[in-house]
Amino acid sequence: MSHKRVAILISGGGSNMVSLVRSMTSDHPARPCLVLSNTAEAGGLAKAEAAGIRTAVVDHKPYGKDRAAFEAELIQPILEAGADIVCLAGFMRVLTDGFVSQFQGRMLNIHPSLLPKYTGLNTHERALAEGDIHHGCTVHEVTAVLDDGPVLGQAQVNVATDDTPESLAAKVLVEEHKLYPAVLRRYAMGDKTPIFLP
Ligand code: GRF
DSSP: OOOEEEEEEESSOOHHHHHHHHHSOTTOSEEEEEEEESOTTOTHHHHHHHTTOOEEEOOSGGGTTOHHHHHHHHHHHHHHTTOSEEEESSOOSOOOHHHHGGGTTSEEEEESSOTTTTOSSOHHHHHHHHTOSEEEEEEEEOOSSTTOSOEEEEEEEEOOTTOOHHHHHHHHHHHHHHHHHHHHHHHHTTOOOOEEEO
C-alpha cells in the first residue's frame, strides 16, 4: 500500500508536528514528507531534521503585505514533496483563498478552542473572560474563511477557577497532541467522520 504523503506547516516549537510525526508509523496509512515553516526561527525545524524529515523555510517577511507572492513560494516545497495532505500545526500565517483552494478537502488545521467559539487569537484568555467551564481544541478542514471549515474533531477540557491563560493552554495542548493524530489517521483513510474526545 502506498502511503499518503503529509506536509506539516509550522511557525514555532512544533509540538503538534512532533505528535503527528510520531503517530505516522507501522500500519498508519500516511507518512510525513515535509516540515515547512514561514520562519527559520521555528524550533520545530530542528526536531523535524532530527527525525530525518525533509524541511524547508519560506520566510514571509520579505513579501510584506503581498500574500499571493509569499504563497506562490510557499507552495513550491509542498508540490516538490508530492504532498497529498497538508496539516497546519501552529502555523501562524493567514492563507488566502488562492492558496487554500489548491488544497481544498486536503488541508487540516488545529485551533485551540471549541469552534465555532473563539476563532482567531487569544482563545484561552477569551474563554476565561467569558467564565466558560469547558474549553478545548478543534481540528477542521481549512477553507477560505479563517477557522471555519468542517469540524473533523474536538477535545474538551474543564476550566478550573484558578486557571490562567498559560495553565489552560497547557491543558489544551495535551489534548491537541491526542486529537490531531487521531483525526489525521482517520482522514488519511478517507474517513471524515468527526472524532470527539473524551
Ligand atoms: C498551540 O498553542 C496550538 O494550540 C496552536 O499552535 C500553538 C503552538 O503549537 N495550534 P505547536 O507547539 O507549535 O504545535
